[in-house]
Amino acid sequence: MLKLERIQYRCLRIALGCMQSTHTMSLEVIAGILPLKERLFELAFRFLIRSEIANPMLIANYEKCLEVVQKPCMSVYQRFMSMEINPSVVAPSREISTSLNNSSVVFDLTMKQEIHGIPDHLKPTVVPSIFSAKFGHLPKQNSFFTDGSVMDGHSGYGVFNTDHRISRKLAQPCSIYVAELAAIHNSLRIIELKTPDNYFIFSDSLSSIEALRSIKPVKHPSYFLPEIRRILEVLVDRSFIICFVWVPSHCSIPGNEEADLLAKRGAIDGDIFDRPITYTEYFHLPRQLALENWQEKWNKDDLGRWMHSISPKVSTKAWFKGLDLTRDFIRVISRLMSNHYVANAHLYRINLVDSNLCECGGYEDIDHIVFVCPKYHRARAKLIDSLRKQEVTFTMQVRDVLASRNPALKHESSLLFERHDPPNLDFDFKEIRNHHPQRIVVRISI
Structure with missing residues (x-):
């Protein structure tokens, strides 16, 4: 080990x-x-x-x-x-059937493009009108809104239609993803009892819709996924047309809000929907x-x-995940976060230099370099000017910036370490090599 x-x-x-x-x-x-x-x-x-x-x-x-x-x-x-x-059951096969007629099972994700760029605080007032313009003409009795919810360790789902208001609880373990699939499954069971026509299922679970339309193996298929596919094949054979529509959550779309309330009610005090639980749901x-x-x-x-x-809380998500950053930037910030970087404050701790003081006489740590040291006044001026343009006051300690979950603030602070004007942290190569012959040290920025 x-x-x-x-x-x-x-x-x-x-x-x-x-x-x-x-x-x-x-x-x-x-x-x-x-x-x-x-x-x-x-x-x-x-x-x-x-x-x-x-x-x-x-x-x-x-x-x-x-x-x-x-x-x-x-x-x-x-x-x-x-x-x-x-x-209670073995996980279903990861292979997903591709025999469905594409013209009979439709997936509509156009709402993603329609609402792109709308600020979150404006969505509750803007999105309902966009939704009404796109889907307001559809027959209400053929439109089903589904949602899943997890509250206080309990899971439930809700289905809303002008003729149906269903809320159920699901036995644990149950993820929000499984609850969303359960709601879609229940909607299809209701549609099975109706006459062939065009039916619309509105869901705010993008992962569920993507799993249904995927022709690739699904990582952890639940009981509901193959059941939904089976029902769809039956409905297609009976000349039904089913359209799955993605809608954004918590944007005041009336049907979606009703389904959300039903899902929460089901999680709290709904009747339990008895289902086989696959071992993957315990993973x-x-x-x-x-x-x-x-x-x-x-x-x-x-x-x-x-x-x-x-970072007091551990996570399997790295701080730079999903951000478009250069390796140099990730290296600089990672070193600063670890508090192990090429400045005298740290090099003195590991016996590579004889003093922890800067050439100007101050204690050479990262706060001294960013805020105080006269050697870096040009880079500091550029940093402050850039932040001022964004109406950001940069008066906090570097540790507070590193702890911030605002990647833009970290990125702007990296201006101090641009290559054309880096902190001049050259050290005598021969002296360090004599103390640590196995360590090769070159000129680097922080």
């Missing part, structure tokens, strides 16, 4: 461009990578969940082993047995437990406290 962990830590340092001295747990938090032990725990736990229904003899053998072996190697199984995990539990273990270690660790003050 130690050999594998050292490989992972080295890879994270290379990927992030962090210094060798960076605390290993800080690297994991910056990158959003589970510690190796927690990742293996998650995989082992998933294996046991899958075996509960797919290979019950294995579980029986573990149970026999537990009677005679009380060792750490059985700890994952003991944790597994302490939880109520009772899947969130191992990740949840692994994150809890990781969080506990991160809170109790003595090292990496600067990074902990910036």
Whole structure:
């Protein structure tokens, strides 16, 4: 395990461009990578969940082993047995049928383009008129609005139509995705009892609609997905035309708001809809437990406290995920977040320089470089001018900027480190090489 962990830590340092001295747990938090032990725990736990229904003899053998072996190697199984995990069916095949007639099953996602660029605070007043112009002419009795909800650990779904108001609760475990599929499934069951015609199902779950129209294997298909496909095939054979329409949530679209209220009511006190629960629906539990273990270690660790003050909560989502950033920028911010960067404050801590003071006489940490040091007045002026144009007052500490969830503020602050005017942090190569012959140090910006 130690050999594998050292490989992972080295890879994270290379990927992030962090210094060798960076605390290993800080690297994991910056990158959003589970510690190796927690990742293996998650995989082992998933294996046991899958075996509960797919290979019950294995579980029986573990149970026999537990009677005679009380060792750490059985700890994952003991944790597994302490939880109520009772899947009732094997997960359906990942392969999705492609035999549906495209002209009879339609997917309308045009509302995404219609509302693109509208500020969130204006959507409740603007979107209803857009929706009415596009779909207001449709017959009400043929329009079904569906929604799913999770409240206080309980899941439910709602279906709204001029002739039907349905709210149901779903047994746990149940994700919001499964609840949305359950609502669509219920709508199709109602449509089955009607005469062939054009019917419209409005859902604010883009993931559900994408899963239904996908011709690729679905990662974790639930019970409802193949059932919906089966019903659609029956309806197509009977000359029904079904149109799935995506609508934005919480935008004051009347039918969607009614379905949302019904879903919340179903989660709280609705009648339980009895369904087979696949083992894949329990797969969130191992990740949840692994994150809890990781969080506990991160809170109790003595090292990496600067990074902990910036990111106290662990996550498998890296801070730069989804952002269009250069590697240089990611490297700079990752080093600052770890508090291990090429400035005298840190180099003095690891015995690479004789003093933690700047040439100007101040304590050379990142706050000194950004706010005080006279050497960087040109870059500082450009930074302040850029922020002033955006009506941003940059008076906080760098640690507060790093802890901010506003990527634009981080990006503007990086102007200080542009290549044409970087902090001049040259060090005597020979002197450092004599102290640390295995360490090659070159001129870098922070």
